[in-house]
Structure formats: structure tokens, C-alpha cells
Amino acid sequence: MRSLPARLLSVRPGGLRTILPAAVALALCTAGALAQEVQRTGCVPPGIWADGTGAAVEPVPLLRRIADSPVVLLGEQHDRPDHHRWQLHTLAGLHALNPDVAVGLEMLPRRLQPVLDRWVAGDLTEEEFLQQTDWRTVWGFDPQFYLPILQFARLHRLPVVALNVERSLISRTARNGWSAVPEAEREGVGTPAAPSADYRARLREALAAHDRSESQADPASSAGDPSTRFIEAQTVWDRAMAEKIAETRRVTGRLVVGILGEGHAAHRDGIPHQLADLGVADSVVLLPWDADRDCGELDGRIADAVFGLGVEPRENAPPPPKLGVQLGPAPDGVAVSTVSDGSVAAAAGIRAGDRILNAAGSSLRAPADLVAIIRRQAPGTWLPLTIRRDGAEQELVAKFPVQAR
Template sequence: MPRQIIRSFPRLVPLVFAALSLVAASGVRAEDAARTGCVPPGVWADGTGTAVEPVPLLRRLADAPVVLLGEQHDKADHHRWQLHTLAGLHALNPDLAIGMEMLPRRLQLVLDRWVAGELTESEFLKETDWRTVWGFDPAFYLPILQFARLHRLPVVALNVERSLISRTARNGWAAIPAAEREGVGTPAAPTETYRSRLTETLATHDRSESQAAAPSDAAKRFIEAQSVWDRAMAEKIAETRRTTGRAVVGILGQGHTLYRDGVPHQLADLGIADAAVLLPWDADRDCDELDGRIADAVFGLGPAREDAEPQRPRLGVQLDPGPDGITVGSVSDGSVAAAAGLRSGDRILAAAGSAVRAPADLVAVIRRQAPGTWLPLTIRRDGAEQELVAKFPAERR
């Protein structure tokens, strides 16, 4: 789903500090606010960007049946914010369950064993095959998983196999036999705004495929695949709410939540119309997106501090995983990707000769990249394949 990326994460923050850092609204100087955009760091705001008092907001959210915490998958600060928000909600309502997009339903027993304290971190990562199944740095998610185990909170695998979504995108939902749908029901028809956004995404990211087939057919299957993906996660959230009575905090990509389309729309069809959507708000994010509909509340983040993160090979792209591969959502200025000539909308087909079908494939190759080395990339742009070379800088000393 759109807009996702790559960094690192500290160990579990104690509950008291997490909760205090969440609810204490810091004083932000006017010059800082101007420098970091419309939502100053450490400030909660509503969907229009208007600052709100954090304590009443969290009290209201703690009473919601579902709270969805959107993320860009490889942004460390997004995961820190999720942990702090989770801690704040738990301080007000200890009867929580945590739903995670990162793992498919077949791994639920592994999650149960983790929460019960039966697995070490390394055993958990091995049994989930984390690097292949999800691929983004497990250090981003382990603090949340440790929090769940510390407080014995149920953790629910929300996702389905990637192959189910890919098959839907290729052939349509009707072509998949009921016995092979992993229990997922037929999704509610998406909103017109969601259709428009996904159609635009398809046209931007895969012009070759949309030209090869009838555009309406390609768009229809793409939208159907995304709706099945949303429906699958919404059904597990609704089932957890119904069977446990707990409020469910969803950890998932923000593309599934924006404007209450995606998962919130499917939840409403399942009888949960009052799910709350929360987003971290990056300092450089376009303030025009705060139109009152994008989320129930957002939390301002400061500018990214590269020096605060362990140095790892970084390509510097925002990835858009989709049913049939990954495309480049955006390219960071001054990054390795920018120097290599990557552009928004490029589909990454291969890295160092290995096929790239999911973020995990690209992440694995980049992790093996030594400082000062070159990485050949095969991309598709405007219907034609091209070869690019990304050069990683020498290690800092």
C-alpha cells in the first residue's frame, strides 16, 4: 500500500516515560513552528492542523472500539510515535489488543507464543520468517511486541498471504475459489475518493501495464485487490473486538487509513463506524493535506536526524508496495537514489541481479551492500526497462 520506507529503532521505552512524553504538550517557539511546518513537534492537532489538548484527546480515543495508527514502514520516528501512543492509550484503558499488518493469519500461533513468553526474539524472528514475510527492520517493531508481552496484550496477525492479493490484482476476486480466499469475505464497494486515488496511483506507477491491458480493467483489478487487502485486515480487527471485547489498536501502513477509506471504510461495513485514525505528521509534509478529513488527529514530528540513527546503507526512496511489486513513491533530495537517477513512479524490477517483488527483497539486498560499493538496479519507466547504478558512500569515520 502507498508510501512506505527504511531506518532503525531503540529498545522498549518504559511505560511511564512513554505516557508522559505523549501527553505533555511541549512549549514550541514560534521560529521552530515556522521551520517545521504546520504541526509543531510534540503537538497533537485535529485533521485541520488545529492544536488540541492531548489529555482530553487520549481519553476520548481510549474509549474508541478501534484506533488505527498509520505509519510509513521504514521511518523510525513513526514507530516511536506508535509505541508512545500505544503506551498512552494503555495507561487509560488496559483492555487493549494490538493488530499488526506485518504478519499473515497463518502465523497467529507464533504471535500467541511470543506474548506468552515462550520465544526469544531470535526464535520469534526465525519462526515468523520475518525478513521474507515482512522485510522491514524488525528493530522498528520489537519494542511494540515487547510492550505487548510485558502487559500480556493479545497481538493479532491482520494480514493475508501476499499471493492472495497478487492473484486478485491479476485475475480478479471472482476468479479465486472460496476455499482459497483465507476466509476473507467480499469487500464493501470502495468510496469514489478511494477509487480515484488508487486509479491515479496505478496510472502514475505502472503506465506500461495500464496501456497493455484496457485501462478500466487494470484499474478495476487493482482497486479490487486493495479492497480485499483492506477487508482482510478489517475483518480480523472486527473479529478481535467482537470476541475479546477489547479495544483494538491497529499498527498498519497509513495508506490503508487515509481519509477514512481503506480499512476504516471496511470496518464501517462490518458495524464499526467509529474507528479512530491517527497519523504521525512529518515536518516536511504538505500542510494542504490537512483538510479535516485525512485523520481524526495527527502528531507533529521534528525534522529527521540522520546523526541520531545507526549508520546503515540507505537508498533514500519511499517505496509503494502493491499487489504486483514495488514502485518508487518519492526520492529524497541528495540521496543515493537521487544521484542514481531514480524517479517517482519507477518500478524496481531487480537489484544486483535478484528479482524485486516486495520491499523485503530490496531491503535484503541493500543490507548486504558494503560502504563505497555499487548496486545495479533494473527499473521500468514509461513502459521501458532501464539499467541504473546506485553508489553507496564510503563509511564515515
Template sequence: MRYSFALSCRLTLLACLSLMAAALPAQADICPAPGEWYQPGGERLDSTALFGELAERDVVLLGEQHDRMDHHRWQLHTLAGLHAQRPDMVIGLEMLPREAQPALDAWVAGELDEAEFLAASNWRSAWGFDPALYLPILHFARLHRVPLKAINVTPELRGRLAGEGWEAVPDAERFGISPPAEALPAYRERLAEVYAQHPGAGDEVGLERFVAAQLVWDRAMAAGLAEATAEGALAVGLIGQGHLQYEHGVPHQLDDLGLEAHATLLPWAVEEECVAPPAGLAHAVFALAATPAEALPPMQLGVYIVPHEDGIEVHGILDGSVAERAGLEEGDIILRAAGEALGRPADLTRLVQRQPPGTLLPLEVRRNGEEREILARFPPRTGE
């Protein structure tokens, strides 16, 4: 998400001067060079000075596109640099809800192997993205005994808070998370654009619920990071970049919690056509070379789905999608896929993404009280 918004400087004068001193002369119209740090707006940064300045923060936020391996490699290397400056580090993970904290503690302590950790944390259902993307970071934390902290909440709790309101959910059931600050106008505008792209996007009431759910998400992660700093540790959050850009999302909620000594770092892809990172995007960006050998994207069913007590419910279908061709309809309840019972949307996402091209995925569906089998036919890759 690249959109312009003026970023107000929330740093102390000393921190601002420190970053200015770290800037090296560069022409704003020169493409960022892979392997270099930049201040959005054009200035190249000296990495030693930058990391020295970051070490004085309470929170550092590392953005990502969840399915990009190069983003996770960059996160790992950045974590190593920060750890060299601040060994008293805690790594906050968007990927897991607070219920997974015992599994994270056991992993860092060396009590679980990979398979046991993935099962104990309920990783595949909670997150849905391939754990191989994150395992190098998890092993880094384990090797250095860096605490890992689950900073998310379950979709069920997010839905309750967004739908029923904060007063309807007891403090203990929401882990002491306080109500969020209102969305900044530019953030709300961006969320409205995202909502409009969802299949089955509804009226203003639906938009308000969508914005409320996003704010719950942001506030939960900000609160988790704030808790991680309680004993003076540097909290480093691994979070989707849409929650971080332009100081919206999580940074805005950190400010509201009184934790203003934070900095957002983002990866920036250097493409053939030069696009420099816009001013205010983040505290600093790291230029990554384009990766032409990216893995082929996983299969997609083309549905908008939400949890249902008996499985998952179809709320929208993309035109021309596998779901549309298979005959799925809005309101269908998908009970099983490939014989596996579905407890939450991530279960179906995982099965679909593992589906080989050119194959069939049997779906057991309830429609108007009657159960039927629908075969989702995934097309072969182009050229196969």
C-alpha cells in the same frame, strides 16, 4: 499523502460532544506545538479527555511512515496510554500476513527469543523493513501479554484476489475475508496518482488491478481488526498512514463491516514552515518535532519488481537509477543477489537496503532464456 477531502462525522452525538469538550481554544493559524494533540483544523486537545473518549471505541488506528523511528516511538507511547484505559487490548499488525499468527502467539507467550521470532514469522521476507523499528512495540506486547494479531495477507493472495476475482478463491483460502466496499471517489483519485508514478505504469486495466489490490489490502486489515473485537477487546491497528487518511482505506472498510466506532490517530511533523493539519485528515494528530538527525536513507536499486516463480521480475526501471546504469532491463528475471536466491520482492529490497554505499551487488539475471551476471554499483554518499 496530504490531500483535502471532507470527512463526514460518523460518531454518535455523545462522542462528538465528548471530543468538542476535549478541545482547548487555539488559533488555527498557530503552528502545532510538539508534544500536543490536535483536532485537524486547529483545535488543541486535552490528552486525558481524548484518551478517555478513545477508550470507548472498538478500534483505534495508529498511522505510520514505516521507516520513521519517531513514528514508532509515538505509537508505543500511545499504546501505553490506551492500555492504561483498556487493558483488554489486541494489537493488529499490518507488517505480517495471517500465516505468521503462530509465531506472534509464541512470541507473546515468551517462547521465542528475537532471532527465533524473526525466523518463525518470516519477518524479513514478509515485511522488509528493519525489525529494530518495531521491536520496542513487540516487547511491550510481550511484557504486558497483549495479544498480537497478523492482519495482512501475502502478496500472492492479494494478487490472486485482485487478478482472478473473489469468487475464484475459496473462502477458506482467503481466511473468510469478504469482498471490499468500492473505493471512495477521492481515494480512487489518490490511488490513480500513486499508480501513475510507478515505473511501467500501464493502461486503465493496470490501474483497475492496482486499485483492486489496494482494496484487498484495506479489506484484509479491516477484517482482521473486526475479528479482534469479537470478544469485546479494543483493537489497535498499526498501519501505514496512506491506508488511513481522510477515513478512506481501512476506516471505510470498517464502516462497511458495520464497525463504525473507530478513530484514526496520526503523527504530524512540525517543520520550520508552519503547516497545520487539514480538517478531516484524522480524528486527532500528535505533533512531532522535526528530527534533523535522521539516519541516511538506505540504498535503492530503482526498479519496480513483482514476484516470479523463479525469482522476481523487473517491470520498470527509473531513469538515472542504479539499475539503469547497471544495464537491467524490463522483463529481466533476477534469480539471485549476492549469491542468495530470491523468493519474493522483499528479499531483494532487504539486500539492497543493507548494501554499503560505494559497493557492488552481484545479480544473477535471466534474460531471453540466458543467464548472466550484472553488477549493480551503488554510489558513495555525498562527501565520502
């Protein structure tokens, strides 16, 4: 599936009625015109589908081919609204060609499947759904990003499947290793396939960016090495979702469309690698491609196809409060990889390499936890933080300006 042609539907937000006409209109574009547009604007122009090398291609053949695939993984960066709009329109386009679709969500753990079933059946309001899933705690990112996808699934009575496991299982693996988790407490997750060398290297690089002291870890070291446990935790996480996807495909026979973080799918590592080990070798990976993204990442393997996005317009509403950091997962708390100059975080004394363990009295287990707390922060208020730096814990206070920035 490396050479799938790729370009999908260009639809205005909320314009589901235009999906099929848009596909027909786009299909009339010539390959020469597309090539000229790519050459003129660079990497992947907005509204254009391209293959994994950045070469523009036609949408209709892509849709027709992947609509017959067993699994399509739609990657996202969780806090980017346009990524979720793209996911919705891609899902709708696939559904137009193959109505036998099931939607898999990274956002919820398996124990909440009964709530998803009640949602699809029309038995819950949005407010009831968010309450019964404890969305703000379990996931944390803005539910308005995901509710249109959930509404689409309910409208068409598509099964929606909770792919994830409890965060505590992944955190426990990161702390102690998978072998230390008793089989009865593994939520049914089996033994993962060994990750590729490239995936290990990327995960080690990610962890090293968070904590330079671990960047010197020996790749052949024992399970006591934090980076080894971190890789093992990520692999277990990928395996858990892959198993649920494979089970849904096997039981329902439907095309399973996964809504999940890009890191679980890019380069066909993570979930696609585990799916192949489970006998689903021909999954498809599709990714949104932001206007400011490095074209050098288009190495031919990052995805089967990418869709160019423009710069997101500013909303009239005041922007939400921001700490001004780039965050990543860590065996404990959340890791700070970069701190923006002049940001709230910089003023509070937060540094790259710190781990934020606690915010406003709540322990942090994933970046989404901190994002959710910050989004509830009113302008002009203070947010107490507990960080770990050089092995020692410190208390800091982030002071948000009267006008959020």
C-alpha cells in the same frame, strides 16, 4: 468521530515511566497558549496534538474518549523510526486508561498467529521470534522499529493479532482480479465493500505516478484494466485486515489498536471504510505528522487526530545505504515514482516510471523486499537489478559508494 479532541503524550524515547505525569503536565497548558504556539510554528508543532484541520487540542480528553472506542488505528510510514516511537507511546497511554487492549499488526500474515501467541506467552527470545516469523522475508523493515511494541505487549500480556494475508494473494488479485481467485484460496477473506470514489481517485493517482501509460485508463473500464485490478487488490487487502480487527473486537471485547501503514487508514478510507461495512462504524484514526509535511493535507478528514513530530536527529552510526528512489506497489515488482539527482539509482540509469522486478536474484513483490535487500548491501558493492521499462526488461547494476550515503 470527526471532531475528536486530540493531543497526546510527549514522552522521551524509552521514558514510559513518564507517560502519566507527562499527560498531567500537558493538561495544564491553556488552549490560548497552544493556539499561539501553532500560529508561531505553523502546521502541527512537535509534541502537539491537533485535530484533522490542524487545530491544537488537549490530550487528556482525547485519551479518555478514544480509550473507550472499539478500534484505534495508528498509521505509520514503515521506514520512519519516530513513527514507531510515537505508536509505542500512544499505545502505552491508551493502555494506561484501558488495560483491555489487543494489538493488531499489519506486518505478519495470519498463518504466523501461533508464533505471535508463543511470543506473548514469553516462550520465545527475540532471535527465535524473528527466525520463526522469517521477519526479513515476510516484512523486511527493520525489526528494531517494532520490537519495543512487541515487548510492551508481552510485558502486559496483551493479545497480538496477525492482521495480514499472504502477499501472494494480493499480488494474484492485482494480476488477475478477485473473481479469478477461487473461494477456497482466499484465506477466508470475504467480499469487500465497494471503495469510495475518493479512494479510487487517490489509488489511480498513485498508480499513474508509477506508470504514466495507465493514467489515461477509463475509470469505468473492465477488470482487465490494470488500474482497476490495482484498486481491487488494495480493497481486498484492506478488507482482510478489517475482518481480523472486527473479529478480534467481537471475540475479545478489547480495544483493538492497529499498527499499520498510513495508506490503509487515512481519510477514513481503506480499513475504516471496510470496518464500517462490518458494523464497526466508530473506529478512530491517529497519524504522526512530520515537520516537513504539507499542511494542505489537513483537510479535516485525513485523521481524527495528528501528532506533530520534529526533524529526526542524525545518528552517530553511518547512514544505511540508499538507492535514492521513492517506491510504491505495483501489480508486478515495485514501481519507481521518483529518482533523486546524484543518487545511486540515477547513476545506474533508473528512471521514474520503471518497475524493478528483481534484485540480487530475488523477485520483488513489495517495496519492503527491495528495502531489505538494500539495507544488507555493504558499501562499495554492486547490486544487479532487473527492471521493466516501456514493456521491455533490462538489466542494470547499482553501484554503492564505499561510504554509504
